[in-house]
Structures are given as structure tokens and as C-alpha cells.
Amino acid sequence: MGVKPATTTDPRAGDAWSWPSGVRVWKVSLDRAERAVWWGWLSEGERDRARAFARAVDRRRYVVAHAALRSVLGGLCGVPADRVGFAKDPSGRPRLDLGGGRPAPDFNLSHSEEWALIAVAPQGWRVGVDVERLRADLDPLAMAERFYRPEESARLRAAPGAALAGYFRLWTAKEAFVKATGGGLARLGDVLVHDGGHGGGHGGGHEGGHEGSATCERSRSLGGPVRWLDVAPGYAAAVVTISSTPAPRTD
Template sequence: MGVRHRRALFASRVSRVRPDPADAAGVRVWRVDLDRAGARRGWRLLSCAERERALAFADPVERRRYVVAHAALRTVLGGLCGVPADRLGFGRDGSGRPCLLPLGRRPVPDFNLSHSGAWALVATAPPGARVGVDVEQVRARFDHLALARRFYQPEEVARLRATGPEGFFRLWTAKEAYVKASGVGLAGMSDVLVREGSATHATVLSRSARFPECRVRWLDVAPGYAAALVTTALVMTALVTTASTPAPRTG
């Protein structure tokens, strides 16, 4: 199997959730099956620091999933920016959020990565907008109400008595996606209120002066998982496709 074919095969393991095809500047989310994509093909895309973090995982399954998730992030961003995936540089913005280092004078997209269990999500937003995404594997055997009392508003805790763990993780992903988009940190999660509007959309209200209100889109990732997207962009995710990402370019 040739190098180009292996790269294309890795990219084909990443399926995309995208906005209306008529709007190329909207928010996009790529869904990554961490147990199907090849870690060996993704390893060469990672930086030295990313490889060191991967090797720190004692569990080989978690190590492989980390490699695949971060290689997918580089593949997506490299394709959007027209830059070889292994040439991208990452840093932190003023809020402590991960960001792309400048690529000359070109504005760079905002992005966010989340992974849990066998799935990862990569979200991107146009320059100037913010995006946060979270995916969580639903776990039934834990005291979700005790954790909810610490991080949730009283009216949210009351709703959870009827919805159980699934409802807990549904709200959690919305709150964490907001925290990741805004940069307020987990300490600000208790100040966030999720107002559910429909089965797929909601609004996040916060005491944050910069981002007092953001829109939420819940995402259907896989059975047994909850996921949510929060963005300040005008265009929200609209549909799920099976389109693959561009094959990763390397320098």
C-alpha cells in the first residue's frame, strides 16, 4: 500500500458533521472513530510534545486513541488552512484556550477537540468566532445527582430526577462545551444555566460578561454517547454527512 493511499485511508476514517453546504464559512464538526483509524499512520503527524504525552499513557488503548484524535485534529486543520498537518503549531490564547499559531497574515480558524471512549469530535469555526465541543460516554453507575448539585443550577438538578444519567450527560456536554468555547474554566460551570429549547437545540446563559448567552446544538455521535456544540458563530451545525476529510498533507 502506497504512502498516499495510507494517508487517504486514515482520512477516510474521519466523518464530518457540517453546516448547510451553501455556507462554507460555518461551524463544522468532524466525528472520529478512534478504534478504526490507524495510530501508526497518525503518529508521524504529531509534534515531539504530542508524542511524549502519548507515551505517558500506561494503557495502550488510551495511548492509541490519543494519537488518532490529535492526528485527526491536525488533518482537519491542515486541510482547512492549506498547510501540511505536521507543520502546524499550537499555543494558548489570552483565555488559556488552545489555538493555532499564526500562519503569516492569514487569519486562522478557531477549533476545539474532545474525546471520550471510542469517539472524538473536532469542531472548527471561522476566524473571529469561538467554538467548544464535548463528547462523553454515558456511565450509568455513578451518583450523578451528587455531582449535579455541585455544578448545576437548582432547576437543572430538579429536571435530572426524571431523566437520570442520560439527562445528566446531556446537560454536562452543553456546559463543558460552553466552558471550552468561552474559556471561563470549570470553576465557571456552576454559573452556567442550560435552557432547553428542543430535542436538538438549547441556549446557555452565563454570568460571563463577554459571553452571557450562546447557542447549543446537541450532536448524535453514537449509541451510549452524549455530545454538544457551543459557538458564538452565526451558522450552526445542520446535518451529518459521511464525507471524509482531505488526505493529510505532510511537509
């Protein structure tokens, strides 16, 4: 089912990434005036979490992000935004609950400061997405030595001028992979990212390129494609899809 175009009361952004597999990613600006109708879409639990934020800007961004998630999922599934239901799988990973045993797409949400990304994958796939603002106060080479695989650290050392962007490029791919797997099947330190280049990943409804892949060192049968997204200057973002068929654990 297609997604209706964004309107003045719709928190979704007008552009999205899409791929032949049916995976789609929406980009949402969180620094926009909050509309009263969006608050009404949220569950009581979501409202409680919004009220708990100390800063008004964080509260507003949370409301916009979660209203946008409901708008996207409701538009895809033919459900009003305020009636989109959520549940958790046995591992605690959020899932869409349409009721009555209806099949539902997989989804994932990530936000960092003024941007949010919403990823949706068709049945048979699990999706993870991550967006991060680049931190200039971070020493990427030192951090990579501590947290990344040796071959990943070597790639960053080979291009020191691009080490900061490269560090977050790897980080977002690892985070997206962990979010896609869920259930503790993979930890950040277990994930090896194979960077296939910088082609693709454009917005505006275009298909992004298959730029790389990620695998779990504890279970080599667990892996999937990585696609990096150009969200905005100063940000890194990636989306990962894996088969929803459980992979055997080898640890």
C-alpha cells in the same frame, strides 16, 4: 476552503455536522489501527504526551485524535498535517497558528473512550465541544442537586426515567460552553443551560437544529447557542459557539 474526502490513511471520519454559521463538527472513531504516518504528523510535545500513557489503548486513541485534528485543520487551511502549528492565547487556550499573521479558524477537540469530536468555527466565533460516555454508576439526580442550577435539577426530576441522559446532556453543554469561553470567564457552576428540545443534531453533513442556549450567570452578556449531537448509543455530546468579542466581567 473545502475539506478533502477522507482516505484510507486519513484519520477523519466520513461524516460531519454543519450549520449556516460555518461551524462544523467531525466525528472520529479512535478504535482503529494506528498508521505510522499519523505518528509522523505529531509534534515532539504530542509524542511525549502519547508515550506517557500507561495503557496502549489510551496511547493509540490519543495519536488518532490528534492526527485527525491536524488532518481537519490542515485540510481547511491548505497546510500539510505535519506542518499545522499551534500556540496558546493569553489565557492558555490552544489556537491555530498559521504563521505570518494569517487569520485562522477557531477549533476545539474532545474525546471520550472510542470517540472524538473536532469542532471548527470561522473567524469571529469561538467554539467548544464535549463528548462524554454515560456512566450507569452515577446518581444523576443527586449529582444534579450538588452541581447544577436549581431550575436544571428540577427539569431532571420532572423526567426521572431520562435523568441519566439528561444529566449528561446538560454536562456536555456546560463543558462545551466553558471550553468555548476560555480564560476563566465561566465555570461549570456559572453556566445555565436552556434546553430547547431534541430536534436536529444529525450527522452525515446535515445541518443540526438550534436546540438550546447557554449563558453565564456572572456575565449575562456571555452566551451562545447549544447544539446536541447524536454521536453513538451511550454517549452525550454538545457544541457551543460564542462571539469572539470579549464580554465584560461582572464579578
